[in-house]
Amino acid sequence: MASKLCLQLCLLLAFITPHLTSARHLHNRKPSPFLFPKHLIGSSKNDSIVEGIHKVKAYLQRYGYLSNENEKKLSTDAFDDDLESAIKSYQKFSNLKVSGVLDRETLQQMSRPRCGVRDTYVSVGQQEHENKNTNIEIGGSHYTFYYNHVTWPAERRHLSYGFIHDFPPQHVDTVRRAFQTWEDNTKFSFFLSPRVQTADILVSFERGEHGDHEPFDGEGGILAHSLGAVDGRVHFDADDRWEGDPMERYDLETLALHEIGHALGLGHSSSSLAIMWAYMYKGFPKTRLTIDDIEGIRALYGS
Incomplete structure (x- = not known):
C-alpha cells in the first residue's frame, strides 16, 4: 500500500513540476515593452476618433513626421488625414507595409528602443520642412543627413x-x-x-x-x-x-x-x-x- 502511495506521489510531482517551472518562468519574465495602448492595433482614418491616438501623434511629432504648428490638434484623439500621411511616411522609412493603418508591426516598431535624433533631414540645397520627411535615395543608398544640415568646415578634419x-x-x-x-x-x-x-x-x-x-x-x-x-x-x-x-x-x-x-x-x-x-x-x-x-x-x- 505504501509503495503504491509513493508511486502515485511521484507521478503527481512529475506532472506538477514542469507546470510550476513554467509558471515561475513566466512570472519572472519581463513583459515585452509596448508604448501604446493595445486597443490601438488596427486603428485607421475610418475610425475617426480613437482613445489614446494622441500618444501616437506625440511620437510621430517627436521624430519629425508631424508638424508641431497646431499643438491643440496634436493633443486630440482624432485620426485625420495628417496622421494617416505621417504614419505612411513612418512606415516607408521603417521598411514596413505602407498602409496608413496602425497595425501591430508599426506599433511594435514605435515601441523599440532607439536614438533620440528625429528622422527628418534635409538634402543638399533643400529647405527643411518639419511636416514632410523628404527622404532621398542616391544610387540605391538609404542614408540621410542630420536635419539641420550642418557639417564640419573643410579646415576641421x-x-x-x-x-x-x-x-x-x-x-x-x-x-x-x-x-x-x-x-x-x-x-x-x-x-x-x-x-x-x-x-x-x-x-x-x-x-x-x-x-x-x-x-x-x-x-x-x-x-x-x-x-x-x-x-x-x-x-x-x-x-x-x-x-x-x-x-x-x-x-x-x-x-x-x-x-x-x-x-x-x-x-x-x-x-x-x-x-x-x-x-x-x-x-x-x-x-x-x-x-x-x-x-x-x-x-x-x-x-
Whole structure:
C-alpha cells in the first residue's frame, strides 16, 4: 500500500513540476515593452476618433513626421488625414507595409528602443520642412543627413574629443574604438583632447533633463542622442543598461558609432543593416560601418 502511495506521489510531482517551472518562468519574465495602448492595433482614418491616438501623434511629432504648428490638434484623439500621411511616411522609412493603418508591426516598431535624433533631414540645397520627411535615395543608398544640415568646415578634419561628467572609465576604450572606426573610413582623424574644455566632441552619460532641451526618459525608449556637427555633444542615457550579459544590455560601441555619425553630420538611414539605423536590439551589436554609412559620409565630405 505504501509503495503504491509513493508511486502515485511521484507521478503527481512529475506532472506538477514542469507546470510550476513554467509558471515561475513566466512570472519572472519581463513583459515585452509596448508604448501604446493595445486597443490601438488596427486603428485607421475610418475610425475617426480613437482613445489614446494622441500618444501616437506625440511620437510621430517627436521624430519629425508631424508638424508641431497646431499643438491643440496634436493633443486630440482624432485620426485625420495628417496622421494617416505621417504614419505612411513612418512606415516607408521603417521598411514596413505602407498602409496608413496602425497595425501591430508599426506599433511594435514605435515601441523599440532607439536614438533620440528625429528622422527628418534635409538634402543638399533643400529647405527643411518639419511636416514632410523628404527622404532621398542616391544610387540605391538609404542614408540621410542630420536635419539641420550642418557639417564640419573643410579646415576641421582633425577633431578632438573628450569625456565629461565622470564618464565611466570602463567604457572609454569602447568609445575610442568607435572613433577609430570612423577614422579608418573617412577623411577625419580623431584624438583625445589634452584639455577637455577645448574638445570638439564631448561624450557623456546623462539622466533626465540635462541641459540640451532633449531629456532622456529612463530605461528603454531613448538610448542616446547627438546634437550634430560642430555642436559635437554626444549623450548616452545613464539609466539604460550598458553592462552585463550581452543579451540583456545595449551595446555601447554600436551606439557610439551611431552617435558619432550624427556628430559628423549624418542622419538616420532607412536600412536596418546600417550603423545609422535608428533602432537598437539587445544582443545584436554592430561594430563595422556598412556601404550605406560610408557612402553617406562621402556624400557630405567627398571621397
